[in-house]
Amino acid sequence: MNETTRDDVQQAAGRASLDPQDWSAFRALAHRMLDDTIDSIANVRERAVWRPIPDRVRAQFHADVPRDAADLGEVYREFASAIAPYATGNVHPGFMGWVHGGGTAVGMLAEMLAAGLNANLGGRDHMPIEVERQVVEWMRRLYGFPQTASGIFVTGTSMANLMAIVVARTAALGALARQHGIGHDGALLTAYTSKAAHGCISRAMDIAGFGTDALRKIDVDADHRIDVAALRAQIAIDREIGFRPFLVVASAGTVDIGALDDLTELAALCREENIWFHVDGAFGALAIMSPALAPRLAGIELADSIALDFHKWGQVPYDAGFLMVRDGERHREAFAQPAAYLRREARGLAAGAVWPCDLGPDLSRGFRALKTWFTLKTFGTDRLGAAIARTCELARYLEARIAAEPRLELLAPVNLNIVCFRYRAADADAINREIVADVQESGIAAPSSTTIDGRFAIRAAIVNHRTDVADIDALVAAVLDFGARRSGDGLIETEAPPLAAQ
Numbered sequence: 001m002n003e004t005t006r007d008d009v010q011q012a013a014g015r016a017s018l019d020p021q022d023w024s025a026f027r028a029l030a031h032r033m034l035d036d037t038i039d040s041i042a043n044v045r046e047r048a049v050w051r052p053i054p055d056r057v058r059a060q061f062h063a064d065v066p067r068d069a070a071d072l073g074e075v076y077r078e079f080a081s082a083i084a085p086y087a088t089g090n091v092h093p094g095f096m097g098w099v100h101g102g103g104t105a106v107g108m109l110a111e112m113l114a115a116g117l118n119a120n121l122g123g124r125d126h127m128p129i130e131v132e133r134q135v136v137e138w139m140r141r142l143y144g145f146p147q148t149a150s151g152i153f154v155t156g157t158s159m160a161n162l163m164a165i166v167v168a169r170t171a172a173l174g175a176l177a178r179q180h181g182i183g184h185d186g187a188l189l190t191a192y193t194s195k196a197a198h199g200c201i202s203r204a205m206d207i208a209g210f211g212t213d214a215l216r217k218i219d220v221d222a223d224h225r226i227d228v229a230a231l232r233a234q235i236a237i238d239r240e241i242g243f244r245p246f247l248v249v250a251s252a253g254t255v256d257i258g259a260l261d262d263l264t265e266l267a268a269l270c271r272e273e274n275i276w277f278h279v280d281g282a283f284g285a286l287a288i289m290s291p292a293l294a295p296r297l298a299g300i301e302l303a304d305s306i307a308l309d310f311h312k313w314g315q316v317p318y319d320a321g322f323l324m325v326r327d328g329e330r331h332r333e334a335f336a337q338p339a340a341y342l343r344r345e346a347r348g349l350a351a352g353a354v355w356p357c358d359l360g361p362d363l364s365r366g367f368r369a370l371k372t373w374f375t376l377k378t379f380g381t382d383r384l385g386a387a388i389a390r391t392c393e394l395a396r397y398l399e400a401r402i403a404a405e406p407r408l409e410l411l412a413p414v415n416l417n418i419v420c421f422r423y424r425a426a427d428a429d430a431i432n433r434e435i436v437a438d439v440q441e442s443g444i445a446a447p448s449s450t451t452i453d454g455r456f457a458i459r460a461a462i463v464n465h466r467t468d469v470a471d472i473d474a475l476v477a478a479v480l481d482f483g484a485r486r487s488g489d490g491l492i493e494t495e496a497p498p499l500a501a502q
Contacts, residue, residue, distance in 0.1 A: 020072075026072070029072060029073055029076065033076060034112075036080065037108065038105060040084065040091075041091060041105050041108070042105075044091055044092050044093070044466070045092075045093065047085075047092070047443075048089075048092075048442075048443025048444075049089045049092040049094040049095050049440075049443055049444065049445055049446045050088070050089035050092075050095070050440055050441075050443065050446045051085060051086055051443060052086075052441055053086045057082050057086065060078070060082055061082075088100065089446050090102060090103075090463075090464065091103055091464075091466075092446075092464070092466075093464050093466035093467040093468065093471045094444060094445040094446060094467070094471050094474065094475070095445075095446045095464055096445060096446060096447050096448075096460040096461055096462055096463075096464075096467070096471075096475060097440075097446045097447055097448035097459070097461065098448050098461060099255070099282070099283050099312050099418075099461045099463050100311075100312070100463060100464075101309075101311050101312045101313065101314065101315045101316065101318075101463055101464070102315055102463065102464035102465055102466055102467075103311075103315060103316070103317040103318070104315050104316075104317075104375065104379075104465075106374055106375060106378045106379070107315065107316050107317040107371045107374060107375050108317055109374070110317075110370050110371035110373075110374035110375070111317055111370075111371050113370060114366070114367035114368075114370040114371065117367060117370075119366075119367045120364055120365060120366075121153075121356055121365040121366065121367055121368075121369070122355065122356060122357040122362065122363040122364055122365050123342065123352065123355030123356060123357050123358075123363075124349050124350060124351075124352065124355070125348070125349055125350070125351040125352045126349070128367050128369070128370065129352070129355075129356065131367075131369045131370055131373050132152075132153060132356065132368075132369035134369075134373065135151075135153075135369050135372050135373055135376070136149075136150070136151035136152075136324070138376065139151055139322065139324055140324065142288050142289070142381070143285075143288060143300060143301055143303075143306060143324065144301035145301070145324060145326055146326065148326070148327060148328050148329070149324060149325060149326050149327070149328055150324070150325050150328030150331045150332070150354075150359055151322060151323065151324040151325070151359075152322070152323055152356055152359040152360050153320060153321065153322055153356075153365070153368040153369055153372070154321040154322065154323055154360060154362075155319045155321050156282075156309055156311070156319055156321035157198075157200070157280060157281075157282035157307045157308060157309050157321050158198075158200040158203070158204070158321075159321055159323075160307030160308070160321050160322060160323035161198075161200055161201060161204050161249070161278070161280055161307050162200070162203075162204035162207055162208065163323050163334075163335075163360055163361075164249075164278045164305040164307055164323060164325070165191070165204045165205065165208045165247065165278075166208055166334050166335070167276075167305060167325055167330055167331055167334040168191075168246060168247045168276035168278065168304070168305075169182070169186070169189070169208060169210075169246070169334075170330070170333055170334040171246075171276060171330050171333075171334075172189055172244070172246040172247075172276070173185055173186055173189075175333050178334075181209070182209050182210070185244070186209070186210070188242065188243050188244045189210060189214060189243070189244050189245075189246045189247075190214050190215075190216060190238050190243045190244065190245050190246065191205060191210070191214060191215050191216070191245075191246065191247035191248070191249065192215070192216045192218060192231055192234065192235065192245065192247065192248045192249070193215060193216075193217060193218070193226070193248070193249040193250075193251070193280075194217065194218050194219075194220050194225070194226035194227075194251060194254070194261065195217045195218065195219060195220055196220050196224050196225075196226075196251060196254040196255070196256060196257075196259060197217070197249060197251050197254065197255075197280065198251070198254075198255045198280060198282065199255075201215065201249050201280065202215055216234050216238070218230050218231045218234060220259070223259060223413055223415070224254060224256070224257055224259035224412065224413070224415075225259050225260065225261045225262060226250065226251070226261045226262075226266070228262060228265050228266060228269060231248070231266075231269065232269060235269075235273055235275075245273060245275050246275060246276060247275060247276045247278060248266060248269070248270050248275050248276070248277055248278070249278045249279075249280055250263055250266050250277070250278070250279045250280065250303075251279075251280050251284075252279050252280065252281035252284035252285050252287075252297060252300060253281065253282060253283050253284020253285070253287075253415075253416060255282075255450075256412070256418070256420065256450045256452065256459070257412040257413065257414075257415060257418050257420055257452070258283075258284065258414075258415045258416035258417060258418035258461075259413075259415050260284060260296055260297070260415060260416070262299070263279065263297065263298060263299030263300050263302070263303070264298050264299030264302070265299070266299065267299045267302035267303065270304075271302075276304045276305070277302065277303050277304045277305075278303065278304060278305045278306075278307070279300055279303045279305070279306045279307070280307050281297075281300070281306055281307060281308045282307065282308060282309050282312060283308075283309060283312035283313045283463065284297070284313075284416060285297065285300065285306055285307075285308040286308060286310070286312070286313040286314050286384075286388060287313070287385075287388060287416070288300070289381040289382075289384050289385035289388060290385035290386070290388045290389040291385065292389050293385075293388065293389060293392065293416070303326065304325070304326050304327070305323065305324065305325045305326065306323070306324045307321070307322070307323050308321070308322050309321050309322070310322060310372045310375070312463060313384075313388050313391075313463060314372070314375065314384065315375065315384070315387065315465055316371050316372050316375050317371055319368065320368045320371060320372050323360075328354075331359050332354060332358050332359060335357075335358060335359055335360055335361065336354075336358035336359075342355070342357065342363075387465040388417075390465070391416075391417040391462045391463060391464075391465075391467065392416050392417050392462075394417070394462045394467060394468070394469070394472055395414050395416065395417045395418065395419050395460075395462050396414060397469060397472055398414075398419045398421075398460060398462070398472050398475070398476070399414045399419055401472065401473075401476050402419070402421045402476075405476070405480070406424070407423060407424055407480060407483065407484075408421055408422070408423060408424065408476075408479070408480075409421060409422060409424055411452040411453070411455060411457045412452050412457070417461065417462045417463065418459065418460070418461045418462070419459075419460045419462070420450060420452050420457040420458070420459050420460075421457065421458055421460075422455070422456065422457055422458050423435055423458075423479055423480070423483035423486075423487070425483065425486070425487040426487070428455070428456065429455065429456040431483065431486045431487055432449075432456050432457070432458055432483075433449065433456055434482070434486050435458065435479055435482045435483055435486060436448070436449045436458055438478075438482040438485075438486070439475070439478045439479060439482060442478060442482075444474050444475070444478045445471065445474055445475040445478055447459060447460045447475065448461065458479065460475060
């Protein structure tokens with residue numbers, strides 16, 4: 001019978017290790033990667049916002065499974081030539097499409113440090129958990145939540161909204177619903193949001209087992225805020241016919257135009273009706289850091305739960321979503337599950353009471369809190385709030401440019417940092433759809449689009465802290481240029497950035 005000796009095991013370990021064989025060479029390449037990345041951020045204005053992916057580059061990513069090892073330098077060269085040049089572009093100040101934050105060099109370094117620790121924040125007694133708890137405490141204070149509040153990092157607000165619905169479901173049906181399902185009582189539960197709310201609310205109702213029909217989408221007023229009188233009437237109708245209203249989801253910054261629901265009035269209604277009050281504050285909730293904008297969030301401190309993304313207005317690198325719940329015990333009841341391998345001890349690495357895995361579905365969790373902690377510690381809420389307010393000032397500047405230009409028209413009120421407009425033309429929807437793609441492909445700017453009252457709109461969401469007046473002017477000039485070309489009104493020359501044509 002063969003015996004495995006200590007020397008055999010030691011030799012096998014050497015062959016199995018994935019550490020570099022030459023740490024000096026690895027260090028040199030790592031420094032080059034870091035320098036290249038810093039250069040790409042520092043010199044971001046020298047390249048196009050976005051570039052279409054050539055067919056030949058896309059084809060490279062249909063290769064077979066890599067069986068053999070490759071040189072790290074070669075892998076990095078492929079990244080530098082085939083991946084980095086064709087990213088989304090939200091680091092660039094000309095990115096004004098979807099509500100994506102620009103990130104920061106500080107956050108990038110923090111992400112690197114977190115990867116080096118490779119910590120799992122599902123639980124146990126280690127300092128990364130305390131960092132997450134510190135950020136939770138900071139958010140609790142910012143939003144005026146009680147000491148009993150809890151919070152947790154997640155991928156993004158879509159997940160945070162789903163988790164809030166699960167917490168509200170458990171609060172309405174009791175913890176036994178986790179064992180028996182929603183049953184007959186759960187089938188009668190109804191939730192409410194506005195027609196302007198993000199589509200993830202409907203999807204969350206589906207995933208949570210209620211079905212999208214259980215979500216009542218209430219009309220909005222002229223400012224695109226939920227019509228509270230209509231909401232009150234719908235709740236009364238549902239109660240009359242035997243349904244059980246259990247949840248209202250307010251929007252603090254709607255996806256299309258950035259409208260803010262009347263949170264104070266909604267909070268009062270929910271208290272009267274004994275309904276869970278959740279705020280989807282994906283980007284708008286962080287306006288709490290701006291003294292000029294915070295008053296517009298009045299009533300958010302009364303919410304039962306708040307969902308937000310640090311990776312939007314907070315400028316934390318993706319991803320860093322967050323859920324905060326006023327009643328931490330309700331939060332725990334919705335997700336905690338005893339298991340022998342998760343036993344808590346009085347001391348040692350398994351010490352501690354509430355672990356993050358008690359507050360959400362994930363046991364394996366990355367150290368998202370570190371880049372958020374670094375961002376908040378390095379810049380402070382005052383400076384971050386000023387950056388947030390600046391994006392709103394730029395939106396008002398764009399609004400003024402549109403008002404002063406007869407060829408453009410504003411399609412919705414400018415509430416925060418989102419501007420919806422279009423080029424005036426005979427076939428406006430078709431032409432503006434082409435304009436959006438033209439501007440994106442030019443590399444000058446990257447707006448997105450939406451539909452406002454049945455009309456196709458160019459949507460400029462100004463989120464990046466790097467964006468300035470010159471970037472707004474470049475967007476307007478590009479829209480006028482391509483609009484004139486598409487409508488046959490003549491040509492206006494627009495200067496593109498050096499790499500836009502590559």
